[in-house]
Amino acid sequence: MxxxxxxxxxxTPAAVVDVDRMTANLDKMASYVAGHRLALYPHTKTxxxxxxxxxxxxxxxxxxxxxxxxxxxxxxxxxxxxxLAYPPVSLPKLQRLVDVAGKVRLSxxxxxxxxxDGLQRALHGTDVVVDIxxxxxxxxxxxxxxxxxxxxxxxxxxxxSKNTRYAGLMFYPGHxxxxxxxxxxxIATTRAVINEFLGAMxxxxxxxxxxxxxxxxxxxxxxxxxxxxxxxxGTYIFNDRxxxxxxxxxxxxxxxxILATVVSTSVxxxxxxxxGSKAVFKEELRGVPGGDGFGALLxxxxxxxxxxxxxxxxxxxxxxxWKPRVGDRVRIVPNxxxxxxxxxxxxxxxxxxxxxxxxxIAARGW
Amino acid sequence: MxxxxxxxxxxTPAAVVDVDRMTANLDKMASYVAGHRLALYPHTKTxxxxxxxxxxxxxxxxxxxxxxxxxxxxxxxxxxxxxLAYPPVSLPKLQRLVDVAGKVRLSxxxxxxxxxDGLQRALHGTDVVVDIxxxxxxxxxxxxxxxxxxxxxxxxxxxxSKNTRYAGLMFYPGHxxxxxxxxxxxIATTRAVINEFLGAMxxxxxxxxxxxxxxxxxxxxxxxxxxxxxxxxGTYIFNDRxxxxxxxxxxxxxxxxILATVVSTSVxxxxxxxxGSKAVFKEELRGVPGGDGFGALLxxxxxxxxxxxxxxxxxxxxxxxWKPRVGDRVRIVPNxxxxxxxxxxxxxxxxxxxxxxxxxIAARGW
Numbered sequence: 146m147x148x149x150x151x152x153x154x155x156x157t158p159a160a161v162v163d164v165d166r167m168t169a170n171l172d173k174m175a176s177y178v179a180g181h182r183l184a185l186y187p188h189t190k191t192x193x194x195x196x197x198x199x200x201x202x203x204x205x206x207x208x209x210x211x212x213x214x215x216x217x218x219x220x221x222x223x224x225x226x227x228x229l230a231y232p233p234v235s236l237p238k239l240q241r242l243v244d245v246a247g248k249v250r251l252s253x254x255x256x257x258x259x260x261x262d263g264l265q266r267a268l269h270g271t272d273v274v275v276d277i278x279x280x281x282x283x284x285x286x287x288x289x290x291x292x293x294x295x296x297x298x299x300x301x302x303x304x305x306s307k308n309t310r311y312a313g314l315m316f317y318p319g320h321x322x323x324x325x326x327x328x329x330x331x332i333a334t335t336r337a338v339i340n341e342f343l344g345a346m347x348x349x350x351x352x353x354x355x356x357x358x359x360x361x362x363x364x365x366x367x368x369x370x371x372x373x374x375x376x377x378x379g380t381y382i383f384n385d386r387x388x389x390x391x392x393x394x395x396x397x398x399x400x401x402x403i404l405a406t407v408v409s410t411s412v413x414x415x416x417x418x419x420x421g422s423k424a425v426f427k428e429e430l431r432g433v434p435g436g437d438g439f440g441a442l443l444x445x446x447x448x449x450x451x452x453x454x455x456x457x458x459x460x461x462x463x464x465x466x467w468k469p470r471v472g473d474r475v476r477i478v479p480n481x482x483x484x485x486x487x488x489x490x491x492x493x494x495x496x497x498x499x500x501x502x503x504x505x506i507a508a509r510g511w
Numbered sequence: 512m513x514x515x516x517x518x519x520x521x522x523t524p525a526a527v528v529d530v531d532r533m534t535a536n537l538d539k540m541a542s543y544v545a546g547h548r549l550a551l552y553p554h555t556k557t558x559x560x561x562x563x564x565x566x567x568x569x570x571x572x573x574x575x576x577x578x579x580x581x582x583x584x585x586x587x588x589x590x591x592x593x594x595l596a597y598p599p600v601s602l603p604k605l606q607r608l609v610d611v612a613g614k615v616r617l618s619x620x621x622x623x624x625x626x627x628d629g630l631q632r633a634l635h636g637t638d639v640v641v642d643i644x645x646x647x648x649x650x651x652x653x654x655x656x657x658x659x660x661x662x663x664x665x666x667x668x669x670x671x672s673k674n675t676r677y678a679g680l681m682f683y684p685g686h687x688x689x690x691x692x693x694x695x696x697x698i699a700t701t702r703a704v705i706n707e708f709l710g711a712m713x714x715x716x717x718x719x720x721x722x723x724x725x726x727x728x729x730x731x732x733x734x735x736x737x738x739x740x741x742x743x744x745g746t747y748i749f750n751d752r753x754x755x756x757x758x759x760x761x762x763x764x765x766x767x768x769i770l771a772t773v774v775s776t777s778v779x780x781x782x783x784x785x786x787g788s789k790a791v792f793k794e795e796l797r798g799v800p801g802g803d804g805f806g807a808l809l810x811x812x813x814x815x816x817x818x819x820x821x822x823x824x825x826x827x828x829x830x831x832x833w834k835p836r837v838g839d840r841v842r843i844v845p846n847x848x849x850x851x852x853x854x855x856x857x858x859x860x861x862x863x864x865x866x867x868x869x870x871x872i873a874a875r876g877w
Contacts, residue, residue, distance in 0.1 A: 149603075156580075156603040158877060190821060212822045214522075231822060234774045234785070234838055237515075237522040256777055259837045287823055288775040288783050295777075408600045409654040411622055411661075417654050419600065423853050424877075427794050455556060455849055456578045456597060457653055471625045472600055483821055487789050488853070490876045510856045511524060511790075 152498050153474070157406040158420035160489035160506075161476060164496050166400035167197075167382060174364065174381050175204035181368040186210045186228050186357070188379030191483045193508035194492060195223045197382065208250070210377040211508075214241045217251070219508040225249040228278070228357070230315065230377060232260045232288060239267035242275075252276035252355075254315050256289045261302055261309070268308035276312035277303045278357060283316040283338045293345030300351045313355030314342060317377075318363050336370055343372050362393040385482035386441055391433040402443045402476035403485065404493075405458060407469045416460045416469045418477070421453040425477055426484040443476040450477060518864050519840070523772040524786035526855035526872075527842060530862050532766035533563075533748060540730065540747050541570035547734040552576045552594050552723070554745030557849045559874035560858060561589045563748065574616070576743040577874075580607045583617070585874040591615040594644065594723070596681065596743060598626045598654060605633035608641075618642035618721075620681050622655045627668055627675070634674035642678035643669045644723060649682040649704045659711030666717045679721030680708060683743075684729050702736055709738050728759040751848035752807055757799040768809045768842035769851065770859075771824060773835045782826045782835045784843070787819040791843055792850040809842040816843060 149155050178185040187201040188210040198209050198220055208226025211217040217227050218241070227249050233242050242264070245251055255261045255277050268275060279299045282289030290296040296314070303311040318335055339358075346353055359367045359376025361384075367376045383401035384394040405420035425440050438449030438461065451461035458477065460469070469475070479485040486492070487509055494502040515521050544551040553567040554576040564575050564586055574592025577583040583593050584607070593615050599608050608630070611617055621627045621643050634641060645665045648655030656662040662680070669677040684701055705724075712719055725733045725742025727750075733742045749767035750760040771786035791806050804815030804827065817827035824843065826835070835841070845851040852858070853875055860868040 154603060156607070156877060157601060231785075232774045232837075235523060235772045235840075237520060238772075238785075241522070256775055257837060260774070263838070282777065286778045286781075287820065287825065288777060291777055406601045406604075408598045408626070409622055411648065411654060411657055412652045415652075419597075419604075422792075422794065422850055426788075427792070427850070428788065429795075454653065455853075459653065471623060472629070474601075484788055484793070487821075511522060 149500055151500060152404055152493070152495055155404055155493060155500070157404050157474070158424035159404045159493055160486060160491065161402050161404045161493045161495055162383065163400045163402075164494045164501060166398060167494075170382055170384060170398060170400060171200055171204055174378065175206075177365055178376065179205060183367055183373070184375040186375055186377050187382070188212070188230070188377050189216050189220055189508065191379035191382055192486060192492070193219070193506045194504050195219055195507055196504050197492075199223050201382070210379070213508075213511050214238055214245065215511050216508040217245045221245055221249045228252045228254075228377065230254045230317070232256055232280070233264060234260055235263075236267070239263060243267055243271060243273055246273045246275050247271070250276065252278050252312055254278050254280040255299060256280040256282075258299060258302055261299055265306040265309055268306065271308065273308060275309055277309050278313050278315040278355065279311075279353075280315045281342045283318060283335050283342070285317055287317070289316060293342050296342055297345055297349045297351060300346065300349070311351065311353075313353035313357065314346065315357040318358055318360055332366065332369060339370060339372065361388060362391055365393075380482055383482045383486075385485075386478050386480045387430055387433060389478075390430055390436070396446055399443065399478045401482050401486065402478050403440075405475055405477055407471050407473040407475065410469060410471060414462050415451070416462060418458045418460060418475060419456060420458045420477055421456045423455045424485070424488055425450060425453060425458060425479045426481060426488060427453055428479075428481040428484060430480050438480075440477040440479045443478050445475075446478075515866055517866060518770055518859070518861055521770055521859060521866070523770050523840070524790035525770045525859055526852060526857065527768050527770045527859045527861055528749065529766045529768075530860045530867060532764060533860075536748055536750065536764060536766060537566055537570055540744065541572075543731055544742065545571060549733055549739070550741040552741055552743050553748070554578070554596070554743050555582050555586055555874065557745035557748055558852060558858070559585070559872045560870050561585055561873055562870050563858075565589050567748070576745070579874075579877050580604055580611065581877050582874040583611045587611055587615050594618045594620075594743070596620045596683070598622055598646070599630060600626055602633070605629060609633055609637060609639055612639045612641050613637070616642065618644050618678055620644050620646040621665060622646040622648075624665060624668055627665055631672040631675055634672065637674065639674060641675055643675050644679050644681035644721065645677075645719075646681045647708045649684060649701050649708075651683055653683070655682060659708050662708055663711055663715045663717060666712065666715070677717065677719075679719035679723065680712065681723040684724055684726055698732065698735060705736060705738065727754060728757055731759075746848055749848045749852075751851075752844050752846045753796055753799060755844075756796055756802070762812055765809065765844045767848050767852065768844050769806075771841055771843055773837050773839040773841065776835060776837060780828050781817070782828060784824045784826060784841060785822060786824045786843055787822045789821045790851070790854055791816060791819060791824060791845045792847060792854060793819055794845075794847040794850060796846050804846075806843040806845045809844050811841075812844075
């Protein structure tokens with residue numbers, strides 16, 4: 146693939162990364178975790194790109210986090226330490242898991258005895274050992290053991306097999322989203338829940354070596370949760386409109402955008418660009434202040450993508466004096482970066498409009 | 512790639528097509544257009560799969576519709592007649608358009624003089640001729656010339672270049688959505704707008720040879736729009752939860768689903784499956800009756816996907832007696848099939864659980 150020299154030469158829509166902003170985001174998180182003696186296992190679901198995982202490892206991350214087996218397979222080319230933060234269920238998945246675990250040190254999140262049992266059966270007869278992180282629910286109510294006693298039971302059952310080893314506790318504080326900048330998030334309740342789980346484990350003589358938490362919105366407050374020694378943020382490498390709207394980053398820290406071309410201005414007070422729900426994704430801002438729409442222009446955040454079809458993004462021009470013309474180019478910051486990156490095949494790394502590199506988003510799909 | 516023999520052997524999430532339902536959907540539309548002397552240019556954005564375009568062509572479609580240049584490039588391997596239903600803007604796109612137009616008979620939707628001018632400049636000096644469909648706005652307010660005089664001006668300007676040829680009028684009735692089954696849709700107003708455009712063209716001695724309309728919800732009513740001689744539905748090959756909710760198909764005509772595995776039942780009244788917004792997509796049902804959520808189970812439509820993370824779909828069990836267990840498999844009909852297919856790399860064609868074929872979704876991306 147011949148690399149175009151400048152954004153103006155790119156076919157649109159195209160996924161674009163401001164390399165200086167990305168570097169600053171990476172450095173900021175690396176510095177935070179170093180200052181608080183936390184291990185950073187960056188979640189690769191956001192970029193799905195091994196070259197960017199390398200940038201995270203180079204800054205001190207001991208390994209990476211993956212959600213899917215395909216992510217783990219791809220990332221095994223750049224690290225030998227992977228945390229699979231997803232309960233692995235069903236034989237086709239477990240077979241691939243055993244293969245990956247044969248190549249790298251694999252830690253796996255498990256939230257029930259039945260998942261653990263399936264994993265132990267799949268590993269049986271091999272000499273592969275998998276580290277188990279007992280996943281507990283600290284308020285998001287998605288997955289995770291609900292009761293401390295259930296977490297203890299899972300940890301105990303890990304010993305039933307020589308192929309599994311108890312490594313620690315894991316949770317995802319995805320419910321703590323609102324008003325992070327004002328610290329109005331519900332840290333006290335969540336801390337109490339975590340402490341309850343930790344206490345039960347200690348009492349059962351199962352004190353965890355690793356305690357893994359952290360998402361991008363809460364990442365920089367991780368030191369306020371006692372006992373946590375690892376975090377798994379993903380979005381922080383690029384940030385997005387949601388992260389900015391909840392105050393967990395500045396707008397100027399948004400590094401990812403979708404380059405698009407204005408294709409029609411025939412309907413008054415709007416302009417249509419060639420990036421729709423198949424390039425931007427169609428996820429609403431939820432539970433955070435900051436407005437309607439599915440994205441906003443990087444250089445004109447008062448212009449939002451008010452609606453979308455598959456290949457059409459409709460820009461709302463009601464709050465701007467800007468008069469776009471057909472052929473003009475814009476850069477859209479999506480509401481949710483992880484699902485937008487996943488729609489593209491390549492990331493175009495740029496500085497000041499110059500395209501420095503084009504990276505394949507190799508871990509898309511399953 | 513070794514083809515698994517049965518759905519039970521598939522890695523999940525996986526995109527699955529009930530081949531008998533798909534065949535029935537294809538036959539039904541082919542029969543409708545034959546009975547009403549309409550030309551069917553099926554929109555390939557829905558399946559993005561050349562083998563399925565072949566099935567449509569085999570049933571009498573004279574060509575296909577594409578939204579993107581990449582779709583057109585891929586579909587040029589199975590047909591020599593393509594309608595690009597999207598205004599092509601900017602040089603990188605126009606260069607690829609000229610290449611495609613050198614291979615097949617290409618018709619292109621144009622809704623402004625500036626788009627036409629750019630296209631004519633790109634074609635200048637070549638011996639390639641492109642058919643132009645003047646796109647007009649009949650009520651959706653997305654793209655399309657608003658005033659009949661503007662449409663006339665575009666049609667006249669087509670003669671400015673020997674590389675462009677006036678072929679007809681085109682519109683997309685995407686605003687006619689609600690209560691199709693009860694015929695409560697606003698057909699009279701839309702018909703009047705279409706007639707206004709047609710009348711202006713005839714008066715300007717520009718009577719269009721082709722008049723292209725039609726979307727899946729309105730497809731089977733196309734004969735009620737006088738003057739239309741082509742339609743461009745896409746969704747009809749698979750249908751989806753939106754199509755069913757608006758009464759434009761029966762639930763039993765939904766041919767596409769995402770196969771998923773239950774991975775957690777730890778939180779009461781819900782089950783978590785391994786298909787989230789990166790496999791199902793996250794588009795709400797809008798303006799149609801039929802409920803909340805982002806999808807529903809094919810075999811249990813009372814169970815909806817009430818929320819999603821990237822790799823987690825949360826099934827709402829509040830309206831069912833069904834007690835899923837970890838490891839159970841389900842099939843999810845998404846709200847919007849086109850954007851869900853676009854998330855996958857392969858379609859698994861099945862009959863009674865047996866996997867008959869695996870097709871690459873070759874036209875994804877741009």
